[in-house]
Each structure stands twice: as C-alpha cells, then as structure tokens.
Amino acid sequence: MFNKYQTYEQHDNEKISFYRSSIENLNSKDELNTDIDVDVCVIGGGLTGISSALNLIKKGYSVALCEARKIGWGASGRNGGQLGIGMRKDQYTVEKMLGLSHAKELWNLGIESVADVKSLIKENNIDCHLVNGVMSTACFEKDIDEYKFEIEHMSKNYQFEGYKFFNKSEIKYEIDSDIYLAGMLNSGSYHLNPLKLTISLAKLINKNVKIFENNPALKFYEKNDRVEVITKKGIIKANKVVVACNGYLDSLLRSQKNKFIPINNYIVATEPLGEKKAKEIIRNNYAVCDTRFIIDYYRFSEDWRMIFGGGETFTSRFAKDSESFVTKRMIKVFPQLKKYKIDYSWGGTLAITVNRLPHFGSIMNNKLIYAFGYSGHGLALSVLAGKLIAEHINGDSDRFKFFSDINHMSIPFGSLLRRPIYSSAILYYKIRDYLNS
Ligand SMILES: Cc1cc2nc3c(=O)[nH]c(=O)nc-3n(C[C@H](O)[C@H](O)[C@H](O)COP(=O)(O)OP(=O)(O)OC[C@H]3O[C@@H](n4cnc5c(N)ncnc54)[C@H](O)[C@@H]3O)c2cc1C
Structure with missing residues (x-):
C-alpha cells in the first residue's frame, strides 16, 4: 500500500x-x-x-x-520566496484566455493574496524577512516592447502604477550582470523566507x-x-x-x-556574502526572475546568501546532481560569484497546469x-x-x-x-x- x-x-x-x-x-x-x-x-x-x-x-x-x-x-x-501579485501569466494573456471581467477578478484576488500574507505577518509578528520589490529581467529583444506594453496596459486598464521600466544601463546599475537587456520592477510584489x-x-x-x-x-x-x-x-x-x-x-x-504535470525545480544557496557585496550585486535587494521559459530566479537571504533557482527536471525521480547544473546557471549570470562556496542545494516539486x-x-x-x-x-x-x-x-x-x-x-x-x-x-x-x- x-x-x-x-x-x-x-x-x-x-x-x-x-x-x-x-x-x-x-x-x-x-x-x-x-x-x-x-x-x-x-x-x-x-x-x-x-x-x-x-x-x-x-x-x-x-x-x-x-x-x-x-x-x-x-x-x-x-521555494524561491517570491511573493508575487497577479497570476503566473501576464494579465493581458489572462484577459485573452478568460475575458476582461473574469481576468479583472483574478487580478484583484492576486492583489488581495499578497495583502493577506502581509497582514498575517504583521498581525502575528512573523519573522520571515519580508522585503519589497521583484524585478523581471529581459533576456530577449522582444521583452522590451512587452514590458512597455504591460506597463501602459496595467496603468490604463487597472490603474496599477506599480510597474517601472529600466533600460539596459539602468538594469545593469540595479543588477550587476551583463546579460540583461532591460528590466521591469514590480513594486506590488515582495520576497521572504517561505519556510x-x-x-x-x-x-x-x-x-x-x-x-x-x-x-x-x-x-x-x-x-x-x-x-x-x-x-x-x-x-x-x-x-x-x-x-x-x-x-x-x-x-x-x-x-x-x-x-497537471509535476515538475522538480532546484535551488542553491551560497555562503553569506555580507550586505556590502550583496548590494553591489542587487543594489536595492530586490528578488529577480528572468524571461526565459526555464527561468532563473534569485534573491538574497536574510543573512546575505545568494539563493539562486533555475533548472528543471521532469522525470519521476529527483535529480541528485542539481548543485552542479544550478551553480553553472548562476555563474553564467554572475561570474563574480564563482569564488563563493555553495552551502546548500535542494529542490522541490510543483504542479503546473496547461x-x-x-x-x-x-x-x-x-x-x-x-x-x-x-x-x-x-x-x-x-x-x-x-x-x-x-x-x-x-x-x-x-x-x-x-x-x-x-x-x-x-x-x-x-x-x-x-x-x-x-x-x-x-x-x-x-x-x-x-x-x-
Ligand atoms: C523550487 C521551487 C521554487 C518555487 N518558487 C516560487 C516562488 O518564488 N514564488 C511562488 O509564488 N511560488 C514558487 N513556487 C511554487 C510554490 O512554492 C507552490 O505553488 C506552493 O508552495 C504550493 O503550496 P501547497 O501548500 O499547495 O503545496 P506544498 O507546499 O507542496 O504542500 C503539499 C504538501 O502535501 C504533502 N502531501 C503529499 N501527499 C500527501 C498525502 N498523501 N498525505 C498527507 N500529506 C501529503 C506533502 O508532503 C507537502 O508537504 C516554487 C516551487 C518550487 C518547488
């Protein structure tokens, strides 16, 4: 049994x-x-x-x-600790799937979900290190127009002013990596220690x-x-x-x-870098996720470790060597992290729908x-x-x-x-x- x-x-x-x-x-x-x-x-x-x-x-x-x-x-x-408003897909895509009024209800519920978590944390004095701001980073040229479209669409149709566009030099100033073409900050979202x-x-x-x-x-x-x-x-x-x-x-x-399809996704945590070094890498301590299909997502922990997630497996068994392939992805984004030790490596299973x-x-x-x-x-x-x-x-x-x-x-x-x-x-x-x- x-x-x-x-x-x-x-x-x-x-x-x-x-x-x-x-x-x-x-x-x-x-x-x-x-x-x-x-x-x-x-x-x-x-x-x-x-x-x-x-x-x-x-x-x-x-x-x-x-x-x-x-x-x-x-x-x-x-998980990656990103406490995001909205759904997994951008709001315009949700509208196309479900129609405007249904999509608007989901948007409002997404806002409520983050507000509820914030209230629970505040009312019960939960020490889980809530930090504001999630930055999306563009890996493809097409993302630049998509960011601009989304910012305008959400402002015009939802009166949501929490998105902000960053061009190539601005995103490099925020996130010290050479690979991004632009960024879009979501100041309605947060990050925290989920456990x-x-x-x-x-x-x-x-x-x-x-x-x-x-x-x-x-x-x-x-x-x-x-x-x-x-x-x-x-x-x-x-x-x-x-x-x-x-x-x-x-x-x-x-x-x-x-x-649904169960997917295994993997994370590594470096040794602590210290606040000064961490803020050279992510100036305003945002959480970050990129625009690839198999996304990289990362943030600093409460003790300034880089918590970097990326890479998926879809077999029914759990990968045993995830540390090496996730670390490789991390070094591609931040070569300056090569000298830091990986203290932890783990993964988890999530369910995705079509x-x-x-x-x-x-x-x-x-x-x-x-x-x-x-x-x-x-x-x-x-x-x-x-x-x-x-x-x-x-x-x-x-x-x-x-x-x-x-x-x-x-x-x-x-x-x-x-x-x-x-x-x-x-x-x-x-x-x-x-x-x-
Ligand atoms: C690596 C990773 C990174 C992620 N990053 C993010 C992120 O940054 N932001 C975000 O919004 N989401 C993220 N997610 C998704 C998010 O973590 C999940 O959507 C969410 O935690 C689901 O919560 P849950 O309670 O439904 O399921 P879970 O937290 O998975 O809990 C299900 C529980 O059911 C238990 N269980 C299973 N079978 C039985 C049984 N027969 N009897 C009793 N108990 C059982 C399991 O042991 C488990 O504890 C990530 C997920 C993973 C795996």
Missing part, C-alpha cells in the same frame, strides 16, 4: 535546505492514536492546507490536518488544529454521507476533506491526475475540495486558496468559483504521455532559450 516512490518521498536523500537550517521544525506533539471525528480533514501541510485550516477555524469548524512528512516539507518550504512563514502559520493554528505529521493519507471513501480518510496511523472521519498536496499529489485524486492557472474544484458531491496547479506562482495564491476554500465550505462559493470555473485542459493520455510531452516541450524551449541568449 505504501509506494516507495510517491512524490513526497523523493526528497529523502537530499541534503538539508538553507530554509530548513534557518528555523526549527514544528514537531507537532499531536499523535493519531485512535480514530477521530472532525468537521474538516485537511490533507497536506503546505500553505494551501495551513491557510485552509486557519480560515476554517476562524469560521468555527473543527479541523485536523495530516501531513505525509513534516510541515513545510513540500514546495511551501522550498519561516509556513512554520509560523502552522504554530499559530496548532493551538486549535490537530496536526498529524509523518502521517500520509492513503485513501478516502464516502460513508454515511461523510468521508473517511484512511491515513497511515488511523482513520479521520469528516464532513469535508480538503486535498492540498499540489505537486506532491501523485494519484491521490485519480480523477485529477491528467490536469494554461498555468490554478485548478480548484470538488468531487464526491462537494465533500472533497481541492486546489493545486499554481504553476510556480503559488506562494501568495496558496494562502488565498485556503481562504476561498473556507468560504466555499461555509456556503459562499462566489470567489472560489473565479478559479473553479476556469476550464483546464487534460493532458492527452494522462500519466502515459504527460512526461514525454512535457520533456519535448522543455527541450524545444531550452533550445529556444539557448539560441536567443
């Missing part, structure tokens, strides 16, 4: 991440010694699951959460929510109008179940397996609710997802529907072809990135 190669087990052979070294695990004392009964059982201890639990207890529901490993084990505790946020929020809910770590859900079924979740350590009986496993979902929700928008929905006559597929843009959206899931469970589905109404293409022939299709696409874009760079 316990499959050795389930996604959440792929990371067992990893070295510790920088984030893991920066905060102690939650180490919940809760143990599932006997079967229990709750209003809602949440599966997955990342930000989607924790935010769902947080918002549900605020509404008076009793909640239990089970996590296959430790809280923050998944992408929520491993500190995740564990701090888990601590907050653990006063009212039983958190069962090292306790994977194995299957569930409907019984007498309720759901029984069979976990490794016992049965949790609930009126509703929230499945919040994102890239680690595997086949837990068989009906949704063809709606249209890059998150996939929300429900099955089992609305007794089981899910949200996944943030496509690499889930730090803020996962926190929002928890809020919308709680609203939905509480009988107000208006805002949940802005996501659940989105039509998601299935990947043809599902598990059989999704990896070959994606690997061909990656190869195509890798060649395109290479030829254009």
Whole structure:
C-alpha cells in the first residue's frame, strides 16, 4: 500500500535546505492514536492546507490536518520566496484566455493574496524577512516592447502604477550582470523566507488544529454521507476533506491526475556574502526572475546568501546532481560569484497546469475540495486558496468559483504521455532559450 516512490518521498536523500537550517521544525506533539471525528480533514501541510485550516477555524469548524512528512516539507518550504501579485501569466494573456471581467477578478484576488500574507505577518509578528520589490529581467529583444506594453496596459486598464521600466544601463546599475537587456520592477510584489512563514502559520493554528505529521493519507471513501480518510496511523472521519498536496499529489485524486504535470525545480544557496557585496550585486535587494521559459530566479537571504533557482527536471525521480547544473546557471549570470562556496542545494516539486492557472474544484458531491496547479506562482495564491476554500465550505462559493470555473485542459493520455510531452516541450524551449541568449 505504501509506494516507495510517491512524490513526497523523493526528497529523502537530499541534503538539508538553507530554509530548513534557518528555523526549527514544528514537531507537532499531536499523535493519531485512535480514530477521530472532525468537521474538516485537511490533507497536506503546505500553505494551501495551513491557510485552509486557519480560515476554517476562524469560521468555527473543527479541523485536523495530516501531513505525509513534516510541515513545510513540500514546495511551501522550498521555494524561491517570491511573493508575487497577479497570476503566473501576464494579465493581458489572462484577459485573452478568460475575458476582461473574469481576468479583472483574478487580478484583484492576486492583489488581495499578497495583502493577506502581509497582514498575517504583521498581525502575528512573523519573522520571515519580508522585503519589497521583484524585478523581471529581459533576456530577449522582444521583452522590451512587452514590458512597455504591460506597463501602459496595467496603468490604463487597472490603474496599477506599480510597474517601472529600466533600460539596459539602468538594469545593469540595479543588477550587476551583463546579460540583461532591460528590466521591469514590480513594486506590488515582495520576497521572504517561505519556510519561516509556513512554520509560523502552522504554530499559530496548532493551538486549535490537530496536526498529524509523518502521517500520509492513503485513501478516502464516502460513508454515511461523510468521508473517511484512511491515513497511515488511523482513520479521520469528516464532513469535508480538503486535498492540498499540489505537486506532491501523485494519484491521490485519480480523477485529477491528467490536469497537471509535476515538475522538480532546484535551488542553491551560497555562503553569506555580507550586505556590502550583496548590494553591489542587487543594489536595492530586490528578488529577480528572468524571461526565459526555464527561468532563473534569485534573491538574497536574510543573512546575505545568494539563493539562486533555475533548472528543471521532469522525470519521476529527483535529480541528485542539481548543485552542479544550478551553480553553472548562476555563474553564467554572475561570474563574480564563482569564488563563493555553495552551502546548500535542494529542490522541490510543483504542479503546473496547461494554461498555468490554478485548478480548484470538488468531487464526491462537494465533500472533497481541492486546489493545486499554481504553476510556480503559488506562494501568495496558496494562502488565498485556503481562504476561498473556507468560504466555499461555509456556503459562499462566489470567489472560489473565479478559479473553479476556469476550464483546464487534460493532458492527452494522462500519466502515459504527460512526461514525454512535457520533456519535448522543455527541450524545444531550452533550445529556444539557448539560441536567443
Ligand atoms: C523550487 C521551487 C521554487 C518555487 N518558487 C516560487 C516562488 O518564488 N514564488 C511562488 O509564488 N511560488 C514558487 N513556487 C511554487 C510554490 O512554492 C507552490 O505553488 C506552493 O508552495 C504550493 O503550496 P501547497 O501548500 O499547495 O503545496 P506544498 O507546499 O507542496 O504542500 C503539499 C504538501 O502535501 C504533502 N502531501 C503529499 N501527499 C500527501 C498525502 N498523501 N498525505 C498527507 N500529506 C501529503 C506533502 O508532503 C507537502 O508537504 C516554487 C516551487 C518550487 C518547488
């Protein structure tokens, strides 16, 4: 029953991440010694699951959460830390996909998601080193016109004035690399230490929510109008179940397996450079992501390490040599970092959808609710997802529907072809990135 190669087990052979070294695990004392009964059982201890639990207890529901490993084990505790407004795709593309009014609702929800995270941090004195500003950096000539178009479009149609254009010399002044042609600053977005946020929020809910770590859900079924979740350590009986496993979902929700592709993405952290050196590299301490299909994204940590992410694999196993290929990418951008030691190297799994928008929905006559597929843009959206899931469970589905109404293409022939299709696409874009760079 316990499959050795389930996604959440792929990371067992990893070295510790920088984030893991920066905060102690939650180490919940809760143990599932006997079967229990709750209003809602949440599966997955990342930000989607924790935010769902947080918002549900605020509404008076009793909640239990089970996590296959430790809280923050998944992408929520491993990511690039970029807390972005908007969706994974630019707003104009979202308009073309969904129409103007639906796209505007998503834009507003994207703004709300970042505002919510900021409020949670402030109200609960969460020490996760929030810093303002995310810079997009142009690798291709066409990006320059696209930046200009987006800035004007967002100002005219959304009254959003948070974007600012940087030409070649201006971007070189901000980011000390020779490879960029221009930049666009997003001052509505931020960066932070994601595991500190995740564990701090888990601590907050653990006063009212039983958190069962090292306790994977194995299957569930409907019984007498309720759901029984069979976990490794016992049965949790609930009126509703929230499945919040994102890239680690595997086949837990068989009906949704063809709606996403799990991707492994990798990060390295250098030794600390010191504030002075770090600010020679990124003058205003922004987070940065570039415009390639397989993006480079990076920022400085609270102790001035370069945290550099880039490079993806799409096989069902986790790459063991990620340090070398991510470091190579980093040196290409910043040759001056060659002399610094790599202290940490790790990776994580995310779920991408064909249209890059998150996939929300429900099955089992609305007794089981899910949200996944943030496509690499889930730090803020996962926190929002928890809020919308709680609203939905509480009988107000208006805002949940802005996501659940989105039509998601299935990947043809599902598990059989999704990896070959994606690997061909990656190869195509890798060649395109290479030829254009
Ligand atoms: C390397 C990397 C970099 C990223 N960078 C960024 C970024 O800079 N900005 C951004 O916005 N987004 C980024 N993302 C995406 C973002 O991290 C995710 O979208 C978000 O964290 C998803 O949160 P989640 O709670 O839905 O899933 P996760 O945080 O992945 O949590 C899912 C949890 O479910 C658990 N689980 C799985 N199966 C079971 C089971 N059967 N029973 C119980 N528990 C189970 C897993 O152990 C895991 O802890 C990145 C992702 C990765 C991997």
